[in-house]
Amino acid sequence: MSKDKGFVTEITPQGEDFSKWYIDTIKKAELMDYSPVRGCIVFRPDGYAIWENIQKELDHRFKETGHRNAYFPIFIPESFFQKEKDHIEGFNPELPWVTEAAGEKLEERLAIRPTSETMFGHMYAQWINSYRDLPMLINQWANVVRWEKRTLPFLRTSEFLWQEGHTAHEDETDARKETMTMLDVYTEFCENVLAIPVIKGEKTPSERFAGAVDTFSIEAMMKDGRAVQAGTSHYLGTKFAVAFDIKYLDRDNTHQFCHTTSWGVSTRLIGALIMVHGDDRGLVLPPKVAATQVIMIPIGPPKTRDVVIGKTDELYAQLKAAGIRVRIDDRADISPGWKFNEYEMRGIPIRLELGPRDLENGQCVLVSRVSGEKKAVALDNLVAEVESLLAQIHTDMYERASKFRDENTYSVDTLDEYKAAMEEKRGFALAGWCGSDACENQVKEETGATSRNIPFEPEETKSTCLVCGDAAKHTVVFARAY
Amino acid sequence: MSKDKGFVTEITPQGEDFSKWYIDTIKKAELMDYSPVRGCIVFRPDGYAIWENIQKELDHRFKETGHRNAYFPIFIPESFFQKEKDHIEGFNPELPWVTEAAGEKLEERLAIRPTSETMFGHMYAQWINSYRDLPMLINQWANVVRWEKRTLPFLRTSEFLWQEGHTAHEDETDARKETMTMLDVYTEFCENVLAIPVIKGEKTPSERFAGAVDTFSIEAMMKDGRAVQAGTSHYLGTKFAVAFDIKYLDRDNTHQFCHTTSWGVSTRLIGALIMVHGDDRGLVLPPKVAATQVIMIPIGPPKTRDVVIGKTDELYAQLKAAGIRVRIDDRADISPGWKFNEYEMRGIPIRLELGPRDLENGQCVLVSRVSGEKKAVALDNLVAEVESLLAQIHTDMYERASKFRDENTYSVDTLDEYKAAMEEKRGFALAGWCGSDACENQVKEETGATSRNIPFEPEETKSTCLVCGDAAKHTVVFARAY
Structure with missing residues (x-):
């Protein structure tokens, strides 16, 4: 709640x-x-x-x-x-x-x-x-x-x-x-x-x-x-x-x-x-459509604030010039921890942290929204590192979504089997269909699932209709839908 | 008609x-x-x-x-x-x-x-x-x-x-x-x-x-x-x-x-x-918003057609890569003359003509829609020449429009004077206005012109209201308006 x-x-x-x-x-x-x-x-x-x-x-x-x-x-x-x-x-x-x-x-x-x-x-x-x-x-x-x-x-x-x-x-x-x-x-x-x-x-x-x-x-x-x-x-x-x-x-x-x-x-x-x-922390935005791709958060005590912010501004200009959608949150009265949570919730693909010790080491830390992994990267190579991490995040997201879909797609032979499966499984069901409106309607009435489409390349080809048992004309993806 | x-x-x-x-x-x-x-x-x-x-x-x-x-x-x-x-x-x-x-x-x-x-x-x-x-x-x-x-x-x-x-x-x-x-x-x-x-x-x-x-x-x-x-x-x-x-x-x-x-x-x-x-030949589009900035028209007899079109395609790729909005019309069954008229009517800023003799000389001809001037330019410098001509066309258009406006803006002291002027003049009238709705309405009723605005920087400051003759609070631009 x-x-x-x-x-x-x-x-x-x-x-x-x-x-x-x-x-x-x-x-x-x-x-x-x-x-x-x-x-x-x-x-x-x-x-x-x-x-x-x-x-x-x-x-x-x-x-x-x-x-x-x-x-x-x-x-x-x-x-x-x-x-x-x-x-x-x-x-x-x-x-x-x-x-x-x-x-x-x-x-x-x-x-x-x-x-x-x-x-x-x-x-x-x-x-x-x-x-x-x-x-x-x-x-x-x-x-x-x-x-x-x-x-x-x-x-x-x-x-x-x-x-x-x-x-x-x-x-x-x-x-x-x-x-x-x-x-x-x-x-x-x-x-x-x-x-x-x-x-x-x-x-x-x-x-x-x-x-x-x-x-x-x-x-x-x-x-x-x-x-x-x-x-x-x-x-x-x-x-x-x-x-x-x-x-x-x-x-x-x-x-x-x-x-x-x-x-x-x-x-x-x-x-x-x-x-x-999305996940329990909030949005996870695909890098290519995220309004902000990188959120920069300068950190550290007040005495180093000016020099850290100075460097942050400089790096911001570099990233922006490279076409990366970047923002800085340098508000002094908000804690870094609060900002971390906030921008995770907003799904910004990369968080860039820069503190006084990073500055000394000529590096900053990039954090991926999707994997949560932190990586220290050299400041002289920042644009390339950010571009590469954005590409990696896209790939990670696509793979995670594909894995989830594959794990939640299953095959059923009969309507009873489908109804039983739905009690414990969510996702897409592959089933054979004879081609009649009546059978399709019965699936909908008894399960709330509709035929999504007849895939061009189904994972598996089904031979009998899940409702009437006649020869299947098509293999169909059924699912509850928005 | x-x-x-x-x-x-x-x-x-x-x-x-x-x-x-x-x-x-x-x-x-x-x-x-x-x-x-x-x-x-x-x-x-x-x-x-x-x-x-x-x-x-x-x-x-x-x-x-x-x-x-x-x-x-x-x-x-x-x-x-x-x-x-x-x-x-x-x-x-x-x-x-x-x-x-x-x-x-x-x-x-x-x-x-x-x-x-x-x-x-x-x-x-x-x-x-x-x-x-x-x-x-x-x-x-x-x-x-x-x-x-x-x-x-x-x-x-x-x-x-x-x-x-x-x-x-x-x-x-x-x-x-x-x-x-x-x-x-x-x-x-x-x-x-x-x-x-x-x-x-x-x-x-x-x-x-x-x-x-x-x-x-x-x-x-x-x-x-x-x-x-x-x-x-x-x-x-x-x-x-x-x-x-x-x-x-x-x-x-x-x-x-x-x-x-x-x-x-x-x-x-x-x-x-x-x-x-626009002019009597049709549209004249400002280069920065024209859908097509350059129309390329290969010309010459059938026997040289292939080689001219080959070169046109090559130049097209160069212009496009430079971010110039360019199109080719290489239809064989339509005469160059018809095409010239057509694209002038459509207001395309630059017509680029390329024929076999041009090719021999390593040049092509650029024609400005606004001035009608033709200029032979070297093919190895085409992108720069086109960019420079587009900028020139913009300037020419702005200057032509400014000149027209200045020539058609005049100053009047009384409503009668304005009415008389309107018989032979079109355009904007500068006049003094006392600030009353009544006087403004009277101008509208008797001339069909409305107050356009009170310019921040009028060409001239008027001292009396054109209708009532009282002291002018403002100098106003009057005109018939769309």
């Missing part, structure tokens, strides 16, 4: 109550705060900074793969939703509506966008004339709203931030290639930037995006064993093209419908990286 | 109809498109890229001056607006309201934010306890909505993109210092990045932001002589602090209200830079 004891507020241990641990941590680390609007949070600077770093890393990857950014209106006329029937069925239950503006009732209600397939569709129909205009590859960074009943900061909020890529292609082959390219971009990003291992696969029909022909996802395991869908990529076939009349003149001068895709990740990635890496 | 003549669509000359020139240009250059939602535009990739560059440049300046970014909800409960009476009076007429969500009527209507003073105020009241928490310096990049009756792409749209800084301080001195710091940041940005000269000054009371104690602005002159408010910075006194109870414990352990500020610029800057720099 969180209690204020002067400076220190305790964080509920993960083993006691994981949800409480999560909320305690993100509140205490000042990543977010609840807002006065139902289901909406405020992204405070330390939380938003993580999103800014995610954006920078992803945006670069989108542009390298030929995409450009644009911005489309947040309002979507009601009639647009009616055009693609699966789409309206999927999103209608969670739309907020603007019905009046500037003192007058609107003739047509406007939805606040939950996603923008329809708006892109409407515009693409006007912009695309010939095969020469294809592929059209546009991404949008935006806020979207889905009026959720149950919310959880970052992971499920009524308003959230995301990117949505929308592309149009000449044929199915090209569109499917795009769908996979972006799933690969997300996978590489999660692994190399967020240090999160993910399982790539295809969603079952019941878990598809509303309006998609096929949905693909990457799934990550949180420290309580539950799954988070970290990114999705959809092949939309010609469904939106037909609904919005996105046609082009092909090389034989014939009108064809475009094949379209969409793909997105959102601020739920912030929640995921906290739940994958 | 715009006509399709095969490849070329003509742009209406500025002298014939400036508004038509503007719309023709931004449509043809694919900066925007009209959306199906009233008053909302789509920012197409070439338009949005300008905003991305504006964001990058400004964000860097905000962070250097100690600000951090955050994100607050787009929905503002109706009751929040009621708390500051000037604020609700100012914004109420243009608010869109969400009244239902997820199939249910909301208990309290939610406005789509037109600006976020109230939401920041509510959160600041919770985050600020002591003088140690001050100053609190947060900026937000966001979409906002004001349901405008008359809209104009980029300059006045129902939804637009902007940044809004909101800061809280211990006292008036510190808050006023912040207000001026940010006005200076905007000024320096307009001059050094957008090549737009601006007039810094204070708004008259009738033109203040709804809820501000003092509003300051920078005003720019468009090529038709009209003004655009390019940025504003507000000192809000303790008005929002009292309304939202933003208090802190001062150094003497006494509760005090914070003094707050807010400041913002928006996507209207895109409209401004087009109207300041």
Whole structure:
């Protein structure tokens, strides 16, 4: 339970109550705060900074793969939703509506966008004339709203931030290639930037995006064993093209419908990286997205304070010039011990301690947030040492998360076996599935677990359906999910 | 009038109809498109890229001056607006309201934010306890909505993109210092990045932001002589602090209200830079925000095509590595002449032509969009030549805009004189003003011009009010404005 004891507020241990641990941590680390609007949070600077770093890393990857950014209106006329029937069925239950503006009732209600397939569709129909205009590859960074009943900061909020890529292609082959390219971009990003291992696969029909022909996802395991869908990529076939009349003149001068895709990740990635890496002391932030990568803490008695701080400032300038995100806490009225705890709780990857004896020895001490290891390093080699430790921390985090996931993934043959296993195990279950909605639903009803995806490369291939015992069409990852 | 003549669509000359020139240009250059939602535009990739560059440049300046970014909800409960009476009076007429969500009527209507003073105020009241928490310096990049009756792409749209800084301080001195710091940041940005000269000054009371104690602005002159408010910075006194109870414990352990500020610029800057720099051939983009700074066009007969393109690719890699935003148009089926016109229309600062004879001479030709001058430069020195020409183009644009503004700024002593002058002159009028709302209103009613601001450093100090003839309290810039 969180209690204020002067400076220190305790964080509920993960083993006691994981949800409480999560909320305690993100509140205490000042990543977010609840807002006065139902289901909406405020992204405070330390939380938003993580999103800014995610954006920078992803945006670069989108542009390298030929995409450009644009911005489309947040309002979507009601009639647009009616055009693609699966789409309206999927999103209608969670739309907020603007019905009046500037003192007058609107003739047509406007939805606040939950996603923008329809708006892109409407515009693409006007912009695309010939095969020469294809592929059209546009991404949008935006806020979207889905009026959720149950919310959880970052992971499920009524308003959230995301990117949505929308592309149009000449044929199915090209569109499917795009769908996979972006799933690969997300996978590489999660692994190399967020240090999160993910399982790539295809969603079952019941878990598809509303309006998609096929949905693909990457799934990550949180420290309580539950799954988070970290990114999705959809092949939309010609469904939106037909609904919005996105046609082009092909090389034989014939009108064809475009094949379209969409793909997105959102601020739920912030929640995921906290739940994958955090521990009982608080946040553990992946170095590549941490707002501060190194916290410098000068230590020692008052008489050496000036000279230690002088050197700290000098080293700060060196690290900053090398592009390292660094901060100093040289407050004299706060003890080093308090600062150590504070920045561990805030998940800063490296703590740099510098005292008078270190100075004499031409060294300082680096402490890794993830392993807790201390290492004395020479000051003349500081930038290289810090860069190397940041890389090591990333690797350590990725390996720790992979090990945890592997240890908490198991295989089951029957629904009873799965239910028994769930009493003592958390995590992902691999099981065979015959492909019927009925069997999938039964798993959900009896266990609370949903099919996460059909992995492209399952650890093991199962031969019979865990529910009906018929031949398995697919091997599926089941898990309780956020 | 715009006509399709095969490849070329003509742009209406500025002298014939400036508004038509503007719309023709931004449509043809694919900066925007009209959306199906009233008053909302789509920012197409070439338009949005300008905003991305504006964001990058400004964000860097905000962070250097100690600000951090955050994100607050787009929905503002109706009751929040009621708390500051000037604020609700100012914004109420243009608010869109969400009244239902997820199939249910909301208990309290939610406005789509037109600006976020109230939401920041509510959160600041919770985050600020002591003088140690001050100053609190947060900026937000966001979409906002004001349901405008008359809209104009980029300059006045129902939804637009902007940044809004909101800061809280211990006292008036510190808050006023912040207000001026940010006005200076905007000024320096307009001059050094957008090549737009601006007039810094204070708004008259009738033109203040709804809820501000003092509003300051920078005003720019468009090529038709009209003004655009390019940025504003507000000192809000303790008005929002009292309304939202933003208090802190001062150094003497006494509760005090914070003094707050807010400041913002928006996507209207895109409209401004087009109207300041564009000409009858189309856009002229400031090099520092142009999506493409150099367009490379290989020329010559088919037999030398491969070797010329090979060299073009090599030079492209050099320029790109140097951080220059460069593109190649090597389409074989489009004539160089068509390409020259096309990229002039799109406002790309430098055209680089490379043909077989150039290759023999180890040179290429650079053409400045702004002066039209051609210069042969040695290929071994290309990066430096391009960088130097980009800098020159920026200077040329700034000087041309300054000259235009100076030539179109004049001084008047009486309202009759102003009215007579307006028949033949466009631009800004400097005039004395007694300080009364009545006189200011009379200018507006009889001329359509509004007071833009009271310049900090007027070219000339006027001694009598242009309307009533009483002693002038201020020298004011009057102009018709977008």
